[in-house]
Amino acid sequence: MTADTYTYQEGFGNHFTSEAIKDSLPKGQNTPQNCPFNLYAEQLSGSAFSAPRTHNQRSWLYRIRPSVVHSPFEPAKTSQDLVSKFDDNCIVTPTQIRWSPFDLPSNKEQVNFVQGIKTLAGAGDPACRSGLAVHIYTANTDMNKSAFYNSDGDYLIVPQKGALDITTEFGPMLVSPNEICVIQRGIRFSVDLPEKEARGYILEVYNGHFELPDLGPIGSNGLANPRDFQTPTATFKEESNVAWEIVSKFNGRLFKAQQNHTPFDVVAWHGNYAPYKYNLAKFCVINSVSFDHIDPSIFTVLTAKSDSAHYPVADFVIFPPRWAVTENTFRPPYFHRNCMSEFMGLIAGDYDGKSDGFLPGGGSLHSIMTPHGPDANVFKMASKSELKPLLMGKNTQSFMFETYYMLSITPWGIKTCGKVQEDYWKVWSTLENTFSPPVEK
Numbered sequence: 001m002t003a004d005t006y007t008y009q010e011g012f013g014n015h016f017t018s019e020a021i022k023d024s025l026p027k028g029q030n031t032p033q034n035c036p037f038n039l040y041a042e043q044l045s046g047s048a049f050s051a052p053r054t055h056n057q058r059s060w061l062y063r064i065r066p067s068v069v070h071s072p073f074e075p076a077k078t079s080q081d082l083v084s085k086f087d088d089n090c091i092v093t094p095t096q097i098r099w100s101p102f103d104l105p106s107n108k109e110q111v112n113f114v115q116g117i118k119t120l121a122g123a124g125d126p127a128c129r130s131g132l133a134v135h136i137y138t139a140n141t142d143m144n145k146s147a148f149y150n151s152d153g154d155y156l157i158v159p160q161k162g163a164l165d166i167t168t169e170f171g172p173m174l175v176s177p178n179e180i181c182v183i184q185r186g187i188r189f190s191v192d193l194p195e196k197e198a199r200g201y202i203l204e205v206y207n208g209h210f211e212l213p214d215l216g217p218i219g220s221n222g223l224a225n226p227r228d229f230q231t232p233t234a235t236f237k238e239e240s241n242v243a244w245e246i247v248s249k250f251n252g253r254l255f256k257a258q259q260n261h262t263p264f265d266v267v268a269w270h271g272n273y274a275p276y277k278y279n280l281a282k283f284c285v286i287n288s289v290s291f292d293h294i295d296p297s298i299f300t301v302l303t304a305k306s307d308s309a310h311y312p313v314a315d316f317v318i319f320p321p322r323w324a325v326t327e328n329t330f331r332p333p334y335f336h337r338n339c340m341s342e343f344m345g346l347i348a349g350d351y352d353g354k355s356d357g358f359l360p361g362g363g364s365l366h367s368i369m370t371p372h373g374p375d376a377n378v379f380k381m382a383s384k385s386e387l388k389p390l391l392m393g394k395n396t397q398s399f400m401f402e403t404y405y406m407l408s409i410t411p412w413g414i415k416t417c418g419k420v421q422e423d424y425w426k427v428w429s430t431l432e433n434t435f436s437p438p439v440e441k
């Protein structure tokens, strides 16, 4: 595909309209007796019908055939590394964990985006619409005539290596490293890999949807600005007598159905339930310009709220390039223990909290109340560095999935991936007692 294949509509949570053919959206109503050009009308609901207006999400799709035209679903092979039940096979530990970069598939095997998703950690259960999962994906081949949808929740996808050329029912999106996208529950998509190599992270939430955080005293602008979110525009294919497979993740297991036409046959759509992407370079960074280290919530891009105003299900937080100007301040992250779980990943460059070992394509987990903070090298250097204004982290991007839930680590995450750094705890072990109380006379 070429760059002009992708045209986007700007805005977050808008009620969009999109027509690949002029006048293919019905005028003034959703379900006329006959739709323009004999298209079929189909509603895709992203919230309960009666959800409050502020949270009500749905789109109307006008398509060549309704999605229901397919053979019955039957179980498909589900890798044991794709997990949604965080039971006794998983391990729970309060220890600090860090992973070296996850391996890409070898040239000997062909792994597409869906086949390459491996679950690292999670909590809860999609059957009860409660909890979340953290996945790693690595892939080296296109999905070809296979389309996927997730019945279990929404995906927030963070590419780290290789762009994802994603065909969705709502149109195509090209999502490159340092961009992210959200593909909500139920939306069919198929991923091609322009670079034939891809690695990244997925945050899957089993309930609710991602929102922009409230800005409080920041005011009405800043952080991720709504106009920088991009939603695809209707782009359809008219493909008959071509075998397509539809794969559904349903309560953690994969199912497949066959049809002899493309699922990407939506000629027009309107509504506020649609996938989107966002370029992290557009994030308007806000921070202290006087003194002290501000909590990382100041870098929240998106939040999945819980039913309580007091905590989110999960926040997606980034650590973008920015000016550090604080005076008389230990500038890197502080030592801390958090009532939330912190999974971190690195997209590019390095992270100011760690001097080495935290690498692009790897990760770390500091669970509920697990102590962590700057490693000994960072602590020593930052305690004596000159505090001049500093442009931090050019070409660097790290991120955090911060969740209210207590995460269990899957067998793949703790063992099979082979990436756990057993020596991680040692990064703090040389922090000595330097206490120097006043000498009594």
Ligand SMILES: O=C(O)Cc1cc(O)ccc1O
Binding pocket: 294, 295, 296, 332, 333, 334, 336, 338, 342, 353, 366, 372, 373, 400
């Ligand atoms: O642990 C981490 O590296 C993430 C983090 C960064 C920061 O600046 C403050 C708190 C925090 O948890």
Ligand SMILES: [Fe+2]
Binding pocket: 336, 338, 342, 366, 372
């Ligand atoms: Fe932390």
